[in-house]
Amino acid sequence: MTNHYLSEAVERIQPSGIRKFFDLASSMDNIISLGVGEPDYATPWNIREASIASLERGMTSYTANAGILELREEISRYLNREFHTPYDPENEVIVTAGASEAIDLAMRSTVNPGDEVLVVEPSFVSYAPLVSLIGGVPVSVPTSIENGFKVTADQIAERVTDRTRGILLCFPNNPTGTVMTKEELEQVATVIEKHDLIVYSDEIYAEMTYDGRHVSVPALKGMRERTVLISGFSKAFAMTGWRLGYVCAPAPIAAGMLKIHQYAMMCASTMAQYGALEALRNGKDEMLEMVESYRQRRNFFVSSLKDIGLDCHTPGGAFYAFPSIKSTGLSSESFAEKLLFAERIAVVPGNVFGEGGEGHIRCSYATSLSQLEEAVDRIDSFLKEIK
Template identity: 75%
Template sequence: MTDVTSTHNVHLSDAVERIQPSGIRRFFDLASSMENIISLGVGEPDYTTPWNVREASIHSLERGMTSYTANAGLPELREEISRYQMERFHTPYDPAEEVIVTVGASEGLDIALRSVVNPGDEVLIVEPCFVSYAPLVSLAGGIPVAVPTRMENDFQVDVEDIRSRLTPQTKALMISFPNNPTGAVMGAEELEKVAALTIEHDLIVLSDEIYAELSYDQTHVSTAALAGMWERTILISGFSKSFAMTGWRVGYVCAPAVYARAMLKIHQYAMMCASTMAQYAALEAMQNGRVEMEEMVASYRQRRNFFVKSLREAGLSCHQPGGAFYAFPSIRATGMTSETFAEKLLVEQHVAVVPGHVFGEGGEGHIRCSYAASMSQLEEAVDRIAVFVKDHA
């Protein structure tokens, strides 16, 4: 491989130069080089996409459905998304003007930010959060501002923490409940306090609801369904988590037409459209995937109950996650940083977890463990974690 830096200057974007690689990927790479690893690091279902969903994609290929779709996605898929959002979460969207099918929820987050952020705008981000939020804000020209959450408050956002970080440059608020990595959820009463503040200060809200169906103890409340919030909310969701379709890369954004039109401009130039075959699979999932989804959610609830109880018995404090499929135990009692704990656990006990600091400063002192693994793997993992904690007491 030729080192181009030895022959001429390399011209890279300052924004890209400032962004650090994903902190999750380093641990995956290290774990992949070792044997007898139990990985609790991957943020995806351990279920295979149901056969009827795979078959719908295969059938679309057999029928020769290999052309572009409309930029915004298959009309029939947008209609199903609109119906689903209204029936499940009471959020009304016009499928023709207010729904865009994206290449995963990740693209949805990207085009949402790029459609509303101007250089120098501040975007409040509730942390700990998914690793891409702050980098995407920076790439859009904005300034990410962290709003911390705490284990003693079950990682729910406190409206006063938002208020204390408001400035004249604040443009938007990014939230995600159920949350990755903490598993935290927020009910209507607490969300309404946040909503009132965003209305008072005329903020745009980007609500990542990719884990909406993975709510175990209460029905998910969509930010866009709250009084006065539909007009100022861009809702991001998709099929990866609740329909076990991570590799298909199909997501969607729902928003008032003025925002949807802006996002569509970016989407049509950057992506043209989401994969046609994957869209047909997503359509089948929406129409006939409910039974498998409910079975999966019930299984995750069982695993959560076992895993959190076992972590506590192993000596790690851990709040009860209300959604998603992550536990976020505190490792402060060991005296280690989250990165040191994760590295030593991997080397000594061959259990891969993600250090909490990669999800923002508020994640330091914690590790993220995905319980989207088989019960046998979870049982062995907690046995190894218990030995590790005892060894380092």
């Protein structure tokens, strides 16, 4: 239904495909949800306690637009220590209302109407719509299960035009869990540098890398000066509801983003910022325990999917499996809908993640092993029913 008061840009974009299935599942009984990308852990107590303590001390005023300097300094130290990406906390780090706001700021501050932004797909559902909302043109760079959903330099070069402004990357990837090696990213970086593109690097799952260490894009030679680094606290520190992220970029780009942030958001939640400060200082042990638990769940779930006949590449990071359901002859949307009603299993159809996602479903294994075991049994029953 249209309304003449709505903008044309808003009219054109579709509601989130993830939310559609989540809302449907929430109205049903006996559901096992593998749909929403959220840790099944509560925020560690020391983080909650730090936030509560800030309230008790009356720390309830606005912070600086860019965030509490002490937190920005801690973010800078953390990124340099963990991923070899140093940033000036005063001029190159902005604390945001979640990584989602950080992506929006990056797009709005650097993309002009008509500019093209390459989006490596399958990708998180918000990327292309955010480009479209500011008058940009999202251009799909599809990947496939045949090469583990990794993007190549040639794939990028084929889609560059004289209107291409930048490229949006997310590794470890949502929804595939794919991780790129340093050598693979360096090959991609060569094409990016050749065409003078901006890189929007969403590294929200950086800490959830299971095989080796995460390679941060701005740590690569020649990439820091052209990269906007996006991250946050939702995944690694189980702080999804706190809505706290950050964005780092060279000072001129950061200054542009701060202009928008100060008008649109003023500042991120004060009490959440104090919680994040504690997370960076004293949250690593619990974070590592959580990641190890996800590794065990990944190993069980992916091998179990293969055992029941679904082809599934092994994700190197994040907490998603992205099995192929092409052998069933059903579309992603049809498979997800039939599975939901027949076996009360909520998954996300792969087509909502863009070109290359069709023929797959996204399953979050950020739930208990017992729930995953039951989910596999139900999916197995469903597969046998539709043969």
